[in-house]
Amino acid sequence: MRNRLAVLAFLSAPPLLAQIQTAELHSQVGQQLPQLETTYLALHQAPELSRHEEKTSAFLAGELRGLGYEVTDHVGVYEDGVRAFGIVGVLKNGAGPTVLIRTDMDALPVTEATGLPYASRVRSQNAEHQDVGVMHACGHDLHMTVFLGTARLMAEDKSKWHGTLVLVGQPSEEIIAGAKAMLADGFYKRFPKPDFILDEHDDNAYPTGSIGMAPGPMLSGATSMYVTFHGIGSHGSAPQLGKDPIVMGAEFVMLAQTLVSRQNSAQSPAVVTVGTFHAGTKNNIIPDDAVLGLTLRSYDSEVMARLVEGVKRTANAVAMGYGVAADKMPTITIPEQTPPTISDAALEERMHKVVVEALGADHVLPANAVMGSEDVGNFSLDGKIPFLIYRLGASDPAKLAEAEKTGKPLPSLHSALFAPVYGPAIRTGVTSMTAMAVSLLQ
Numbered sequence: 325m326r327n328r329l330a331v332l333a334f335l336s337a338p339p340l341l342a343q344i345q346t347a348e349l350h351s352q353v354g355q356q357l358p359q360l361e362t363t364y365l366a367l368h369q370a371p372e373l374s375r376h377e378e379k380t381s382a383f384l385a386g387e388l389r390g391l392g393y394e395v396t397d398h399v400g401v402y403e404d405g406v407r408a409f410g411i412v413g414v415l416k417n418g419a420g421p422t423v424l425i426r427t428d429m430d431a432l433p434v435t436e437a438t439g440l441p442y443a444s445r446v447r448s449q450n451a452e453h454q455d456v457g458v459m460h461a462c463g464h465d466l467h468m469t470v471f472l473g474t475a476r477l478m479a480e481d482k483s484k485w486h487g488t489l490v491l492v493g494q495p496s497e498e499i500i501a502g503a504k505a506m507l508a509d510g511f512y513k514r515f516p517k518p519d520f521i522l523d524e525h526d527d528n529a530y531p532t533g534s535i536g537m538a539p540g541p542m543l544s545g546a547t548s549m550y551v552t553f554h555g556i557g558s559h560g561s562a563p564q565l566g567k568d569p570i571v572m573g574a575e576f577v578m579l580a581q582t583l584v585s586r587q588n589s590a591q592s593p594a595v596v597t598v599g600t601f602h603a604g605t606k607n608n609i610i611p612d613d614a615v616l617g618l619t620l621r622s623y624d625s626e627v628m629a630r631l632v633e634g635v636k637r638t639a640n641a642v643a644m645g646y647g648v649a650a651d652k653m654p655t656i657t658i659p660e661q662t663p664p665t666i667s668d669a670a671l672e673e674r675m676h677k678v679v680v681e682a683l684g685a686d687h688v689l690p691a692n693a694v695m696g697s698e699d700v701g702n703f704s705l706d707g708k709i710p711f712l713i714y715r716l717g718a719s720d721p722a723k724l725a726e727a728e729k730t731g732k733p734l735p736s737l738h739s740a741l742f743a744p745v746y747g748p749a750i751r752t753g754v755t756s757m758t759a760m761a762v763s764l765l766q
Contacts, residue, residue: 346682352477353754357747360473360754364746365442367465371431371458373448374496375402380429380468381409384493387472388413391479393491396514400495400505408505411493412515415479420487423764424518425757426700427464427471428497434459437740461742462498463526463718469746470524470716470753477758485765488516494700500546500662503702511703520671520764521711523700524753528734530717531724532748535679535756536691537714539672541623543665544595546697547632549618551576551639552655554648560608567646569614570603576616576642577601583634594631595621595695621695623664632658665701668710675712675760682759683752691715696737712760716753718744 372380385397393413400408409429433450435457436443446458460466475491496502530536553573558566577598584594596618603614618635622628639654680688691714704711719727719734727734735741 349682349755349759352481353473353751353758356473356476356754357751360469360750361747363472364465364469364750367468368460369442369444369446371444371446371460371465372429373433373450373458374430374499374501375406375408376448377409377429377495381411381493381495384427384429384468384472385411385413388475388491391475393475393479399509399511399514400502401509402496402501402505403508408502408509409495410502410506410509412511413475413491413493414515415489415491417482417488417765418486420485420765421519422488422490422516423761424490424492424521424703425471425474425761426492426494426521426523426703427467428494428502428700429464429468430496430498430502431458431464432461432498432738433457434461434738434740436461438743440743459740461739462737463742463744464497466526466716466718466744466746466749466753467524468493469750470757473750473754474757474761477754478761485762487765489761489765490516490518492703497699500660500697500699503662503699507702518709521700521703521709522757522760522764523711523713524716524757525698525713526718526737526744526749526753527715528719528724528736528742528744530689530715531719531721532717532745533683533721533752534687534689534717535683535714535752536689536717537667537672537676537679537712538691538693539667539669541664541666541693542691542713543693543698543701544621544623544695545625545628545664546660546662547620547628547658548660549620549632549635550657550659551616551618551635553614553616553639553643554652554654555610555612555614555646557612558610560610563610566610567648568610569612570610572642572646572648573601573603573614573616576639579638579642580618580635583631583638587634588627588630592622592624592627593695594627595619596631596635597621621697623693625663662697662699663701663706665698665713666704666707667712667714668707671710671712675714675763678759678763679714679756682755687752714756716749716756718749720745
């Protein structure tokens with residue numbers, strides 16, 4: 325990365341739209357909008373689950389190659405050694421900064437219930453080999469469309485900017501594994517290291533035509549944990565002859581809530597949720613084991629570390645209280661973990677001015693941090709590279725206003741009913757991302 329002082333000086337410079345007049349930018353986006361809408365509909369009807377984005381990544385790679393990007397595919401290696409479907413497109417245009425723009429590609433195991441004529445009818449097998457419906461219920465189809473629209477504008481008018489553009493199609497965001505897989509594959513040794521990273525995520529809490537921005541934490545860090553209590557099985561009529569892991573698990577569920585309510589400062593938001601509890605095969609059999617699945621959320625890495633340690637301490641204390649032998653203490657695993665997603669304050673301040681110029685002040689709204697999580701922040705290397713994520717409005721403004729009036733929320737991300745108003749959202753997303761990228765690449 326360039327000298328940090330030079331980067332900070334650049335960020336404090338007067339904002340420019342890189343000589344692109346707002347009217348010209350809107351015209352350029354409008355000209356390609358019909359093609360982008362067709363792309364969106366095709367992507368929406370062909371979703372692929374995490375770790376299986378083969379056709380999706382091939383499509384994105386082909387589009388970038390057609391625009392003149394130098395493309396590398398199959399970038400990324402998972403912890404089990406399986407190669408990922410990540411893609412990287414690089415476009416060099418003389419001396420200047422390097423900007424990375426990332427999109428996610430994977431869909432969710434959700435059966436679409438929107439009833440729309442273009443609804444996904446895809447079915448597949450999940451990691452547990454269950455037959456499931458597959459849907460872009462998190463809007464990654466919209467993200468990819470904005471990504472391609474930005475890629476085309478940047479490639480077609482290289483006179484407006486100078487430097488290097490790195491476009492990343494990241495797999496497996498929904499299982500927070502794709503960014504780590506790409507970094508583990510020597511990402512920053514194989515490809516130009518960026519001076520700035522840009523990302524967006526659609527959101528039904530914001531109207532189409534608008535985006536939401538703010539400095540600081542935007543999404544929480546997340547840790548997935550599994551706690552297995554090891555008991556001693558027995559007949560349900562004689563619990564005294566065994567050690568009941570279900571009772572241990574039930575007590576643990578309640579005690580774990582005190583990690584937030586009684587052991588964490590109210591000034592540092594945190595969440596501990598037990599989402600799964602699996603044990604037993606018959607009502608009159610006390611099983612040997614009970615397996616609980618948890619998700620932990622926090623905006624602060626130190627708070628997260630305390631929550632993780634608290635889960636371990638509480639589980640072991642419960643087992644000890646029930647007289648479990650030392651060699652039968654709970655088994656605790658952490659299959660997924662991702663840091664908080666934090667927008668760099670200086671970068672956000674500069675880009676805020678750019679999108680106000682591109683969209684108008686009424687269409688740049690303050691964004692609130694949420695306890696959802698992302699893995700894109702891994703690319704910033706713990707904040708060493710300035711990073712910005714913004715919310716892309718995806719709801720009909722009139723319906724959103726009515727929902728706020730009645731208190732009945734619109735279908736959210738990950739809902740089988742999630743249906744962004746894709747045309748205006750694509751237009752706003754491409755306009756915003758292109759304006760930001762051009763402004764940084766000076």
